[in-house]
Amino acid sequence: MTETLAPSTAPAVRRPLTSRRGVRILGGLLLPVLILIAWQLSSVLGLVSVSQLPSPAMVWIATVDLFDRGELTLYVAISTQRVLIGFVAGAVLGLIAGALVGLSRAADVLFAPTLGAIRAVPSLAWVPLLIIWLKYGEESKIVLVAIGAFFPVYTTVALALRHVDRHLVEAGRAFGLRGVKLFTAVQLPAVVPSVISGLRLALAQAWLFLVAAELLGASMGLGYLLSISGTNGRIDRILVAIILLALLGKLTDAILGVFEKYAITKWA
Amino acid sequence: MSASTATTTSARLAAAAGGAPGRARAATGTDAAFAVEFARLGRTFAATAPASARPVLRDVSLTVHPGEVLAILGTSGCGKSTLLRIAGGLDSPSAGSVQIDDSPVTEFDTRCAVGFQEPRLLPWRTVAANVALGLPRGTTRHAGRACVAELLELVGLTAFAGHRPAAISGGMAQRASLARALARNPGVLLLDEPFGALDALTRLKMQDLLLDVHAAAPTTVLLVTHDVDEALQLADRIILLGQEQVAPDAAAPGATIVQELTVPGNRPRDRGSAELAELRGRLLAGLGIDRHGDARGVASSTGIPHFPY
Ligand SMILES: Nc1ncnc2c1ncn2[C@@H]1O[C@H](COP(=O)(O)OP(=O)(O)O)[C@@H](O)[C@H]1O
Ligand SMILES: [Mg+2]
Numbered sequence: 001m002t003e004t005l006a007p008s009t010a011p012a013v014r015r016p017l018t019s020r021r022g023v024r025i026l027g028g029l030l031l032p033v034l035i036l037i038a039w040q041l042s043s044v045l046g047l048v049s050v051s052q053l054p055s056p057a058m059v060w061i062a063t064v065d066l067f068d069r070g071e072l073t074l075y076v077a078i079s080t081q082r083v084l085i086g087f088v089a090g091a092v093l094g095l096i097a098g099a100l101v102g103l104s105r106a107a108d109v110l111f112a113p114t115l116g117a118i119r120a121v122p123s124l125a126w127v128p129l130l131i132i133w134l135k136y137g138e139e140s141k142i143v144l145v146a147i148g149a150f151f152p153v154y155t156t157v158a159l160a161l162r163h164v165d166r167h168l169v170e171a172g173r174a175f176g177l178r179g180v181k182l183f184t185a186v187q188l189p190a191v192v193p194s195v196i197s198g199l200r201l202a203l204a205q206a207w208l209f210l211v212a213a214e215l216l217g218a219s220m221g222l223g224y225l226l227s228i229s230g231t232n233g234r235i236d237r238i239l240v241a242i243i244l245l246a247l248l249g250k251l252t253d254a255i256l257g258v259f260e261k262y263a264i265t266k267w268a
Numbered sequence: 269m270s271a272s273t274a275t276t277t278s279a280r281l282a283a284a285a286g287g288a289p290g291r292a293r294a295a296t297g298t299d300a301a302f303a304v305e306f307a308r309l310g311r312t313f314a315a316t317a318p319a320s321a322r323p324v325l326r327d328v329s330l331t332v333h334p335g336e337v338l339a340i341l342g343t344s345g346c347g348k349s350t351l352l353r354i355a356g357g358l359d360s361p362s363a364g365s366v367q368i369d370d371s372p373v374t375e376f377d378t379r380c381a382v383g384f385q386e387p388r389l390l391p392w393r394t395v396a397a398n399v400a401l402g403l404p405r406g407t408t409r410h411a412g413r414a415c416v417a418e419l420l421e422l423v424g425l426t427a428f429a430g431h432r433p434a435a436i437s438g439g440m441a442q443r444a445s446l447a448r449a450l451a452r453n454p455g456v457l458l459l460d461e462p463f464g465a466l467d468a469l470t471r472l473k474m475q476d477l478l479l480d481v482h483a484a485a486p487t488t489v490l491l492v493t494h495d496v497d498e499a500l501q502l503a504d505r506i507i508l509l510g511q512e513q514v515a516p517d518a519a520a521p522g523a524t525i526v527q528e529l530t531v532p533g534n535r536p537r538d539r540g541s542a543e544l545a546e547l548r549g550r551l552l553a554g555l556g557i558d559r560h561g562d563a564r565g566v567a568s569s570t571g572i573p574h575f576p577y
Contacts, residue, residue: 171388173376174358175401175452185401189392267392 054236059243062236071225076244079210079221082138083252086145087206091199093146094153098198101154102161103187112158119151123209127216141213141221148209149202156198160191192267196260203256207249222248301334301487302369302379302455304355310363310522311350324350326522328364330507335486339499342509343555346523348492349385349460351509355490356380356458368456381452385460385492387441389433395444396420396429402451419447422477424470439466443474450481457489463498475501479535496551500544501537505530508554527554 017023036056042048043055050058066072097115100107126144134140164187172186214223222241229237309328315321324347332338342348353359355366357377366373368380381402389398396416403412420426423443428436436444442465449457463471475498482489493499499506508527511519529550532543552558
């Protein structure tokens with residue numbers, strides 16, 4: 001049997017099911033929904049006592065209650081603000097330091113060992129020092145978040161710049177590019193994909209360091225909510241804070257993900 | 269069919285090269301052609317851990333005249349690329365000197381344009397933007413765009429102007445790389461096996477293209493190749509790099525000029541002339557190949573048994 005396609009009907013490219021947008025979103029929601037159902041069932045059937053694990057309904061009530069008091073909005077806003085300011089500051093400094101160390105052998109020799117040592121310090125070790133130096137104000141939290149965001153960006157940028165194809169850099173120089181022009185024409189585009197994955201790591205790390213900062217010395221924010229609810233035994237509020245952190249982290253990462261997609265089609 | 273396509277294409281190339289490029293390209297870059305002078309040049313690469321310092325080139329003395337096309341022949345790994353890189357200021361000699369237009373070559377000398385052995389296109393730029401990278405500084409946007417469009421037309425890549433390097437074939441990438449070097453309109457054009465990755469037919473077309481461009485805007489060309497016929501077709505003069513025999517069974521370390529010959533006749537040359545065939549035999553012998561095509565020194569009985577086994 002022969003079958004001729006009319007010239008106008010282009011052969012439809014079948015996309016695999018897993019790459020369709022709707023399927024991806026539904027598939028991603030499947031597990032959270034299952035967890036929610038299991039959670040609800042375990043409370044209804046009395047598998048765990050509600051004093052150990054409050055039911056979803058109780059967590060929802062706690063959320064609404066916090067919202068009505070105005071605390072929820074305030075805490076989310078202040079935490080997001082700290083993360084964003086700290087992330088931007090840390091990422092910009094990380095880009096500069098990474099560019100210096102990645103491009104200049106001298107800067108590599110001078111700075112890389114020290115930065116490596118500072119990087120090895122666990123995040124919580126900074127907290128007492130920052131609190132003494134910067135008090136309980138905003139600065140101490142923002143600085144800690146910035147430290148957290150700095151290192152992933154610094155490391156990925158320095159490493160990526162060191163591994164830019166030397167043939168391409170030589171070709172750029174042979175065609176008269178030098179200094180900033182060479183950097184923007186050859187080295188920067190070559191490292192854009194790794195810079196963005198560094199930024200995503202940095203953002204995740206920023207949220208991590210934020211909670212560390214707020215757990216130990218804050219009067220507002222989601223970390224503070226966690227710490228105060230822990231002291232008061234309010235498991236429902238702890239769950240509210242954890243769920244909000246998950247949602248906020250995922251949301252900010254998704255925003256960077258969109259930017260990454262755009263950058264990769266433009267440069268890679 | 270292929271023959272007629274080739275004729276029309278070469279006619280179009282010739283017309284284009286004779287007309288537009290000469291005019292548009294005269295607006296930018298240098299119109300001068302510079303002399304290149306190598307004086308007792310040597311290059312030794314520093315020792316890496318296991319091996320001792322390795323001399324690659326030694327005692328290369330040569331003057332390339334302004335507007336001349338010089339072909340550099342030699343076996344693979346004998347230092348052709350190294351010589352070219354030194355001429356362009358991409359590498360520096362460990363002995364002797366190179367001068368362009370009577371002044372020493374500077375680092376990444378702006379009087380040269382290099383067509384690298386590999387295409388070396390920027391993967392995130394389109395083919396057209398890659399060619400534009402070659403434009404001399406101070407080219408106006410308008411003139412630059414016209415020049416790039418013409419060069420793409422010449423190398424037959426107009427239809428692929430908007431493609432990324434990853435989306436074109438290796439031969440196309442090499443043609444784009446050649447166009448980028450031509451865009452520079454340099455005083456000295458350094459081409460490192462520019463036609464190496466091309467299929468036989470495209471290679472002949474690109475050779476003719478190079479001759480057309482050279483005729484329209486004569487510049488000094490140093491052309492590295494391992495193809496004897498290509499050298500004979502394109503060059504005014506051919507040098508053969510190789511190791512000099514100092515004793516019957518000993519060669520001096522490092523390659524130098526072992527043969528130098530001027531190719532007779534004006535371009536474009538008859539690809540089949542008897543005079544060229546004679547030179548061809550001599551060059552092949554210099555490369556260690558007998559003219560009937562067998563490698564010298566390889567035993568003729570290679571262990572394959574003769575017919576009545
Ligand atoms: N940067 C370098 N460091 C060490 N050795 C090199 C370097 N560049 C080239 N060489 C050596 O010099 C020799 C000549 O290389 P090259 O000029 O590329 O040869 P060709 O172009 O004739 O094939 C090769 O054996 C190569 O290993
Ligand atoms: Mg080579």
